[in-house]
Amino acid sequence: MKLSRLFLMVFLLPYSVFLGAEPVCSDRDAISASNDKALSYFGKQGEIFHVARVLKVHHPSRHKEVASYVKVKAKRYSIFTLVDVDCNARFIKRTRQND
Numbered sequence: 001m002k003l004s005r006l007f008l009m010v011f012l013l014p015y016s017v018f019l020g021a022e023p024v025c026s027d028r029d030a031i032s033a034s035n036d037k038a039l040s041y042f043g044k045q046g047e048i049f050h051v052a053r054v055l056k057v058h059h060p061s062r063h064k065e066v067a068s069y070v071k072v073k074a075k076r077y078s079i080f081t082l083v084d085v086d087c088n089a090r091f092i093k094r095t096r097q098n099d
Contacts, residue, residue, distance in 0.1 A: 038079035
């Protein structure tokens with residue numbers, strides 16, 4: 001019984017820690033990448049009017065779905081992006097608010 005516990009602690013615990021150490025883009029970096037992507041669609045006219053939110057983390061791929069909020073003149077848009085583990089944002093969809 002002691003030998004099996006010792007085996008688990010010595011050999012499998014470091015292996016499980018190694019597997020859990022996958023690269024992940026932090027929430028702050030994901031939000032920044034999403035805001036940059038959202039503003040790139042509107043040029044210098046757009047501005048962020050609300051703090052972006054990480055809506056969902058896709059567990060198998062560790063991609064994050066992020067909502068950014070951009071204002072252009074009187075119109076407000078929600079821009080949804082998918083941010084991968086390397087913090088590269090990919091456009092999903094755009095919605096216009098208060099129409």
